[in-house]
Amino acid sequence: MxxxxxxxxICYLQKIILIFTVIFSAVAARSVxxxxxxxxxxxxxxxLAFHFKCSTxxxxxxxxxxxxxxxxxxxxxxxxxxxxxxxxxxFPYTLNIIGxxxxxxxxxxxxxxxxxxxxxxxxxxxxPTRHDTQLEDSTIDFVNNKxxxxxxxxxxxxxxxxxxxxxxxxxxxxxxxxKQAEELKRQAP
Numbered sequence: 791m792x793x794x795x796x797x798x799x800i801c802y803l804q805k806i807i808l809i810f811t812v813i814f815s816a817v818a819a820r821s822v823x824x825x826x827x828x829x830x831x832x833x834x835x836x837x838l839a840f841h842f843k844c845s846t847x848x849x850x851x852x853x854x855x856x857x858x859x860x861x862x863x864x865x866x867x868x869x870x871x872x873x874x875x876x877x878x879x880x881f882p883y884t885l886n887i888i889g890x891x892x893x894x895x896x897x898x899x900x901x902x903x904x905x906x907x908x909x910x911x912x913x914x915x916x917x918p919t920r921h922d923t924q925l926e927d928s929t930i931d932f933v934n935n936k937x938x939x940x941x942x943x944x945x946x947x948x949x950x951x952x953x954x955x956x957x958x959x960x961x962x963x964x965x966x967x968x969k970q971a972e973e974l975k976r977q978a979p
Contacts (some may be wrong), residue, residue: 834956835947836912837919838926844907844939849885852901852909852937856887859932860897863925865889868971871901877974885909890968894961895922909939916957917949 844852850872857867868888874881885901895915902908913929915922926946933939949957 834914834917834953834960835919835949836945837915837921838913838929838944838946839911840930840933840941840944841908841910842933842937842939842941844909844937846938847907849901853885853887855937856899859929859936860887860889863891865891865895865897866968868968870967870971873971873974877978888964888967890961890964894957896960896964914957914960916961917953918951919948921946 846852853869853872857869860867866889870886870888871881871883873879882903883900884903885899887897887899889897893915895913898912898914900910902910911929911933913926930941930944933941
């Protein structure tokens with residue numbers, strides 16, 4: 791028996807999500823070569839990045855708790871993995887929460903199907919880096935204590951103002967995900 795085809799809007803969203811995921815990965819790469827200079831420059835570094843392992847297998851409960859944490863700190867939140875699941879779209883992550891605030895600071899939390907109960911978190915602010923130590927420390931504390939997960943491989947990066955050319959498209963792309971999610975919700979029956 792043949793499975794019915796998903797609506798064209800879902801196929802379109804699936805393609806867009808895949809394209810944006812690839813673009814995000816490329817923008818976040820650690821080194822870039824400017825064509826006009828043909829010399830490597832430092833790529834964007836996360837203000838805060840770490841991996842964490844959780845003993846719970848309830849990814850949805852983790853997602854809800856993470857979303858609440860970000861929203862309480864003024865971040866607009868999108869759970870791309872949940873949106874994909876609700877729309878029967880194949881998605882490469884078990885968890886993918888994006889948060890952006892009025893200052894264009896971005897959280898990106900990913901869960902990987904190949905490494906069960908392991909996640910990564912990245913937090914970026916517009917260059918030049920101005921660490922929000924309180925937010926960064928409270929994020930680590932939240933993951934350790936509220937989520938009861940084990941944080942490892944913590945790094946804190948620095949970006950110069952020169953790298954703003956890489957950050958601006960990242961902000962535009964992130965805001966675009968929210969617009970696409972709203973459009974998908976409007977098209978839902």
